[in-house]
Amino acid sequence: MADNLILDDASVLDLEIPGCVGTFSVRPTDTGESSIPVRYIQTHMRFTLDSSHQQRLFENLVPVREIFDNRNLGFDEIMQRDIDDSRVSTSLIPYLLSVGKGEAVKFFPPIVTVVIPVGPEKQLLPRYPELHESAQPEGKYVKRLYRSGAPGDEAFEFELIETNGRLREFDNARLRVNTSKCKLVIVDGQHRAMALLALYRNLKGWPDKTGAFRDYYRRWSDIPKDNLKDITLPIVVCTFPTLAAGQATASTVIRASRAVFLALNKHAKPVSTARNILLDDFDIIAHFERDVLETIKQIDGSTAQFPLRLFNFELDADENRIAVSSTIAFSGVMHLFSMLERVLLAPDAPTGIYYASRKYGNVKYIRDTCLRRLNGVNLLGDEVASSTTRYAFTPDARDLLVGSFQTRYAKQIVKGFQTFWPFHSMADAAIKLEAEVRLKHHDLQNHANLFEGQGILRVFTSYIDLLAAELDEKYPHKQYPPELRELLEQFEGTRQRLRGFQEQFSRMRAVQLLSAISEPKVVDPIVKAMHELYRTMFTTSAFQTALFITFFSAIEAINADHRVTGDEVEETLFAEYIASLNAYFKPESEQETKRLLSVFSGKVTGTFGSANMKISDNAYTLRRIVIPGELKPDEWPKFRYILLEMWKSTNPNLQALIDDHVKQSRSEVLRSFNEREIKEYCEKHGIDASQITEKKLKGIYASSLKMFIEALTELVGPLAEEEKKRLEGALSQQPDVTPEEAAPADDLTANPV
Numbered sequence: 052m053a054d055n056l057i058l059d060d061a062s063v064l065d066l067e068i069p070g071c072v073g074t075f076s077v078r079p080t081d082t083g084e085s086s087i088p089v090r091y092i093q094t095h096m097r098f099t100l101d102s103s104h105q106q107r108l109f110e111n112l113v114p115v116r117e118i119f120d121n122r123n124l125g126f127d128e129i130m131q132r133d134i135d136d137s138r139v140s141t142s143l144i145p146y147l148l149s150v151g152k153g154e155a156v157k158f159f160p161p162i163v164t165v166v167i168p169v170g171p172e173k174q175l176l177p178r179y180p181e182l183h184e185s186a187q188p189e190g191k192y193v194k195r196l197y198r199s200g201a202p203g204d205e206a207f208e209f210e211l212i213e214t215n216g217r218l219r220e221f222d223n224a225r226l227r228v229n230t231s232k233c234k235l236v237i238v239d240g241q242h243r244a245m246a247l248l249a250l251y252r253n254l255k256g257w258p259d260k261t262g263a264f265r266d267y268y269r270r271w272s273d274i275p276k277d278n279l280k281d282i283t284l285p286i287v288v289c290t291f292p293t294l295a296a297g298q299a300t301a302s303t304v305i306r307a308s309r310a311v312f313l314a315l316n317k318h319a320k321p322v323s324t325a326r327n328i329l330l331d332d333f334d335i336i337a338h339f340e341r342d343v344l345e346t347i348k349q350i351d352g353s354t355a356q357f358p359l360r361l362f363n364f365e366l367d368a369d370e371n372r373i374a375v376s377s378t379i380a381f382s383g384v385m386h387l388f389s390m391l392e393r394v395l396l397a398p399d400a401p402t403g404i405y406y407a408s409r410k411y412g413n414v415k416y417i418r419d420t421c422l423r424r425l426n427g428v429n430l431l432g433d434e435v436a437s438s439t440t441r442y443a444f445t446p447d448a449r450d451l452l453v454g455s456f457q458t459r460y461a462k463q464i465v466k467g468f469q470t471f472w473p474f475h476s477m478a479d480a481a482i483k484l485e486a487e488v489r490l491k492h493h494d495l496q497n498h499a500n501l502f503e504g505q506g507i508l509r510v511f512t513s514y515i516d517l518l519a520a521e522l523d524e525k526y527p528h529k530q531y532p533p534e535l536r537e538l539l540e541q542f543e544g545t546r547q548r549l550r551g552f553q554e555q556f557s558r559m560r561a562v563q564l565l566s567a568i569s570e571p572k573v574v575d576p577i578v579k580a581m582h583e584l585y586r587t588m589f590t591t592s593a594f595q596t597a598l599f600i601t602f603f604s605a606i607e608a609i610n611a612d613h614r615v616t617g618d619e620v621e622e623t624l625f626a627e628y629i630a631s632l633n634a635y636f637k638p639e640s641e642q643e644t645k646r647l648l649s650v651f652s653g654k655v656t657g658t659f660g661s662a663n664m665k666i667s668d669n670a671y672t673l674r675r676i677v678i679p680g681e682l683k684p685d686e687w688p689k690f691r692y693i694l695l696e697m698w699k700s701t702n703p704n705l706q707a708l709i710d711d712h713v714k715q716s717r718s719e720v721l722r723s724f725n726e727r728e729i730k731e732y733c734e735k736h737g738i739d740a741s742q743i744t745e746k747k748l749k750g751i752y753a754s755s756l757k758m759f760i761e762a763l764t765e766l767v768g769p770l771a772e773e774e775k776k777r778l779e780g781a782l783s784q785q786p787d788v789t790p791e792e793a794a795p796a797d798d799l800t801a802n803p804v
Contacts, residue, residue, distance in 0.1 A: 063203065063204065063205060063229045063231070063232075064205055064207070064208055064227035064228060064229050065107070065228075065229065065230055065231075066107050066108065066111055066227065066228040066229075066230050067104060067107075067225060067226070067227045067228075068092055068094050068104075068108065068225070068226040068227070068228070068288055069092075069094060069104075069223075069224065069225050070092045070093050070094030070095075070224060070226075071092065071093045071094075071224060072090065072091070072092050072209070072211055072218070072224035073090075073091050073092075073093065074088060074089060074090050074091070075088075075089050075091070076088050076089060077089060077307060077310040077311055077314055078310065087291055087293060087294065087300075087302055087307045087310065088291065088292055088293055089289050089290070089291055089307075089311070090197075090209060090289070090290050090291075090292050091287050091288060091289040091290070092209075092224055092225075092226045092287070092288050093161065093285060093286070093287045093288075094108075094285070094286055094288070095283050095284060095285050095286065096108060096109070096112070096162075096247060096283070096284050096285075096286050097280075097282060097283040097284075098250070098251070098276070098279040098280055098282055099280070106255075108286075109247070109248065109251045109255075111228075111230050111234075111235050112162075112164065112235055112237070112244055112247075112248065112286070113234070113235070113248075113258075114134060114237065114241055114244070114245060114248075115236055115237065115241070116133070116134065117258065117260065117261065118173065118234050118236065119173060119175070133367060133506040133507060133510075134241055134242060134245055134264075134510075135242065135506070135509075135510045135513070136245070136264050136267040136268075136510055136514065137267065137510045137511070137513040137514030137517060138242060138510075138513070139242050139245045139246050139249065139267070139268075140249070140267045140268055140270065140271070140514065141514065141517040141518065141521065143242055143243060143245075143246040144246045144249065144250065144268075144271055147159070147246050147247075147250075147282065148274065148278060148282075159240070159243045159284050159285075160240065160243075160285075161240065161284075161285040161286055161287045162237060162239070162240035162241075162243055162244045162284065162285070162286045162287070163237070163238050163239035163240055163286075163287045163289065163311065163315065164235045164236060164237050164238065164286065164287065164288050164289065165235075165236050165238050165288075165289045165290075165291075165304070165307075165308045165311065166179075166206075166207055166226075166228060166233045166234075166235060166288060166289065166290045167233060167234050167235075167236045167304055167305070167308065168180070168206055168232060168233055168304060169232065169233065169234055173234075175304075175305055176304070177303035177304065177305070178294050178295055178296050178298070178303060178304060179199040179200075179206050179207070179290075179291075179294060179295040179296070179304065180199050180200035180201070180204075180205075180206050180232075180295065180296055181199070181200070181295055181296040181297045182197060182198070182199050182292060182295040182297075182298075183197075183198045183199075184196065184197055184198075185198070186213070191214065192212050192213060192214045192219075193212070193213040193214075194210055194211075194212065194213075195210070195211045195212070195213045195218065196208060196209070196210055196211075197209040197211070197292065199290075199295055200229075200232070205227075205229055205232075206228075206229055206232040206233050207226065207227060207228045207229065207233055207290065208225075208226070208227045209224070209225070209226055209290070210224065210225040210226075210227070211224050212224065226288055226290075235288060236308065238289075238308050238311050238312045238315070239311070239312065239315040243284070247282075247284060249267075249268035249271065250268075250271060250274060250279060250282075252265070252268075253268060253269075253271055253272040253274070254276070262495050262496075263495055263496050263498075263499035263503070263507075266496070266538070266541065266542070267514055269534075269538055270518075270534075270535060270538060289311065291304055291307045294307060301446070306332075309330060309332065310332075312330065313330060313331075313332070323367055323368050324368065324385060325365070325366065325367050325368040325383065325384040325385050326366075326367050326384075328340065328384050328385070328388050329341065329344075329366060329384055333442050334441060334442060335417070335421070335441050335442075335444055335449065335452060336388065336391050336392055336395065336396075336421075336441065337388070338449055338452075338453055339391055339395070339452075339453065339456045339460075339461070340384065340387050340388050340391055342453050342456060342457060342461055343387060343461050343464055343465060344361070344364065344366075344384075344387070346461060346462075346465050347359060347360070347361050347363075347364065347465060347468070348361045352482075356469075357469035357470065357475060357478070358475065358478040358479040358481070358482045359465075359468055359469045359474070359475075359478045360478065360481070360482065362377075362379055362380065362481065362485075362502050363379065363380050363381055363382065363468075363474075363477070363478050363481060364380055364382050364383055364384070364387070365377045365380040365382070365383030365384065366383070366384055367384070367506045368383065368384070368385055374590075374591075375590045376508075376509070377508065378501055378508070378552075378553050378556055379477075379480075379481040379484065379485075379501055379502065379556065380590075381473075381474055381477050381478075381585070381589060381590045382468065382474075382590070382595055385592070386591075386592045386595050386596075387595075389592050389596060389684055390592070390595055390596040390599055390600070392411040392414075393411070393596050393600055393687070394460065394596075394599060394600050394603055395417075395420065395421045395424055395425075395460075396411050396414050396417065396420045396421055396441075397409075397420065397600075397604075398419070398420055400604045400607060400608055401600070401604055401688050401691060402712055402715055402716075403688070403692075403712070403715045403716045403718075403719045404677070404688050404689045404691075404692050404716050404719045404720055404723070405688060405719065406685070406687075406688040408685045414441060415440050415441055415442060416440055416441075417439070417440060417441050418436060418437070418439075421441070421452075422436055422439065422452075423613075423614065424459070424607070424614050424615065425452050425455040425456055425459065425614075426455055426614060427439070427451075427452060427455070430451045430452070430455060431448050431451060431452075435448055458616075458617040459614070459615045459616060459617040460603065460615065460617070462617065462622075463599075463602070463603075463617070463621075463622070463625050464599060466622075466625065466626075466629075467598060467599060467625070467629060470626070470629050470633075471598065471629055471632060471633065471636070472564070472632075472633040472636045472637040473564060473584075473585070473589045473636050474589070476560060476563040476564040476566070477560050477563075477585065477589075479563050480556060480559040480560040480562075480563045481556070483559055484501070484552065484555065484556050484559060485498070485501070485502050487555075488501065488502075488552060492548075494545075494548060494552075496511070496545050497545060497548055497549050497552060500549055501549075501552065508549075511542075511545075511546075511549075512546070514542070515539075515542045515543065515546060518538075518539060518542070519539060522535060522539060557578055557581075557582050558573065558578050560581065560582075560585070561573050561577055561578045561581040561582070564581055564636075564637075565577075565638060565644060567637050567638065567639045568638065568639060568640060568641065568644065571644075571660075572641075572659070572660025572661070573660075574660055574661065574662065574664055576664050576665060576666050577644075577648075577660070577664075577666075579666075580648055580652045580653075580666045583652065584651055584652065587682065588651065588674075588690075591682055592684045592687075593682055593683065593684050593685070593686040593687040593689075593690055594687070594690050596684070596687040596690075597687040597688070597689075597690035597691040597694055598632075598690075598694065600687065600691065601628075601691045601694045601695060601698070602624075602625055602628050603615055605705060605708055605709065605712075606621055606624070606705075608708055609702070609704045609705050609708060624700065624702060624705065627699075627700060627701065628698055628700070631697050631698045631699050631700075632694060632697050632698070634697070635647065635650075635697050635766070641659045641660060644659070645659055646765055646766075648666055649672065649765045650672060650673045650674060650762070650765045650766050651672065651673075651674045652666055652672065652674075653666045653667050653668045653669040653672060654666070654667045654669045654672075671758045671761075671762055672762060672765075673693070673762040673763060673765060673766055674693070676720065676724050676758070676759055676762050677689045677692060677693060677720050678690070679727060689720075691716075692712075692713070692716035692717075692720065693766075695709055695712055695713050695716065696713060696763075696766055696767055697766070714777070717763070717778060717781075718777075718778065718781035720759070721755065721756065721759050721778055721781055721782060722781065722782065724755050724758075724759055725751065725752060725755040725756075725782055728751050728754065728755050729743065729748070729751055732747075732751060752782050755782070756775075756778060756779055756782060759778070760775060760778070
């Protein structure tokens with residue numbers, strides 16, 4: 052009777068999934084537990100939509116982006132990548148249907164989902180309700196029930212068959228889910244799932260809040276039902292029996308789900324380096340990065356003093372490119388990761404413009420670098436510190452190190468992104484554009500392209516290009532069917548509006564950068580020059596690494612224990628440092644703007660701010676003298692030198708250190724520049740350096756010195772005669788180390804960031 056009562060009360064379990072039961076385990080990433088058991092059921096999905104079971108399964112298999120608002124998820128709660136709707140529509144659906152090839156329907160690996168407990172407002176809950184086990188004899192076998200929650204208020208219930216005291220793993224298992232208390236969250240195969248869902252929704256209708264994505268699938272809206280009847284794809288639904296209320300465990304369902312995702316995807320090629328960094332629980336540097344991003348994510352736009360927002364950071368990357376491709380992002384996961392590696396793992400402090408390239412991904416032992424900087428030995432104790440590496444640490448050790456990182460580094464990093472004027476200006480322009488796209492133009496798709504999730508813009512562009520190429524191949528005379536023509540024209544129209552917004556943003560950003568000038572005349576040459584400044588300097592990994600490592604390494608050098616403390620004195624020094632840089636990068640007059648462009652862009656001619664103004668490329672700007680070639684991540688010491696030229700400190704010890712480093716760097720820059728001039732002369736005249744006459748060599752020396760001093764004067768003003776003579780003497784001295792020895796060629800294969 053009691054067992055019948057349980058079954059009668061189970062009416063809230065409105066989704067029943069029959070199939071084969073199985074188990075496996077995943078290793079938790081951050082709790083110290085040896086493993087987390089997983090009980091799953093494997094079933095299939097097919098387009099037999101007259102079956103209420105299949106229809107309920109389709110209705111409840113929903114992408115993460117439609118269940119949870121990403122803005123409300125912490126980085127520790129991310130379980131999936133963004134969906135590439137272009138790939139689903141142009142590749143997976145045709146593969147599934149074998150369009151135009153006359154082939155049999157093909158097979159996909161199982162879609163893997165997890166039963167996630169949620170609260171009344173769809174907030175993620177850490178554990179399931181308490182688990183109860185009961186047995187119900189049925190003749191020669193026993194129904195074994197594993198129920199989460201009280202009778203009549205369950206979250207889910209597993210029904211297994213037991214014969215002769217042994218649970219059977221065949222097609223008589225049942226998983227029943229209360230879809231108001233649990234969601235089926237896809238942790239692997241969401242692109243395969245989206246292919247199925249798109250076909251299903253074209254038949255049954257699309258849910259609300261899918262307007263930014265449904266148009267990608269309109270082209271498949273006329274597929275006859277008969278073409279879908281043979282599609283059968285496997286799906287696995289996982290639960291974690293030990294992660295329920297009352298169980299002695301430190302883990303949560305979300306962390307276990309991330310462990311499943313990482314087990315399936317960490318080494319898979321389609322997952323970008325940036326996304327793996329965000330999801331990686333085994334690298335202490337990734338934990339530090341997520342701490343910074345989580346702080347930025349928590350900024351309340353309604354009360355924030357500064358315009359910095361999370362959309363100013365590119366959370367995913369196109370393949371593994373280091374360059375930022377998002378219109379409104381000035382930094383990204385890979386930028387921040389690269390910078391933190393160099394700030395925390397570099398074995399020694401930089402001095403001049405050369406610093407040896409290192410494969411930081413291979414750095415395992417951190418006692419003398421990261422732990423020293425974070426006071427890790429004192430925090431953890433010698434025994435724990437000795438066993439702690441970059442990739443092996445206890446949860447307690449991780450939490451202590453992250454706390455130390457927050458105090459010493461994270462708050463200054465966030466403050467730098469907020470207050471460094473070029474970043475502040477770009478963030479402010481992005482907020483203004485977001486409001487205009489959303490409120491004035493009501494452009495849903497371009498709002499998604501620009502502001503709603505990383506990678507969406509790449510998906511959009513890819514889809515148009517693939518669709519256009521496919522139509523051109525099928526219809527060489529461009530006699531497209533009307534619906535496809537209308538669809539392509541609609542997407543092209545969206546792209547034209549997008550380009551308009553991007554151009555508008557570039558101008559808005561330039562206006563904001565020059566907003567300290569009364570009625571700034573932002574003509575096209577200035578907009579273009581400012582765009583190039585952002586593209587080639589401010590948004591590069593090298594510049595951002597230099598921006599922070601310049602300050603942190605200097606503070607390390609002047610402190611008695613050679614570590615950053617993060618105290619109020621250092622906060623004041625950091626504010627002073629940023630103010631020194633802003634004195635150059637926040638021009639308050641046309642003359643200061645001209646100086647900025649002359650140092651970093653090129654020669655300015657014509658009337659400033661007028662139609663005849665021109666900014667010509669110049670190989671002898673200070674920027675080009677210091678960094679002449681293609682920018683690489685490890686060019687950061689050269690940017691560091693330029694920032695040191697700008698930095699003026701009221702701390703005498705700090706200013707003395709800055710002066711020493713500036714002198715050394717000036718000498719190295721001049722020698723390097725002179726060597727390039729000699730090399731170019733030899734190449735131009737087809738001779739060897741040994742064939743240059745002494746007179747000509749002295750002429751090149753004099754020319755190099757003159758051009759360097761002129762370029763430097765644009766930045767810091769006239770040099771003292773004593774300094775000019777010192778630089779002249781530096782040309783006759785051999786450097787202690789050659790550039791080739793100090794900075795070997797980058798090998799980004801092993802360490803792409």
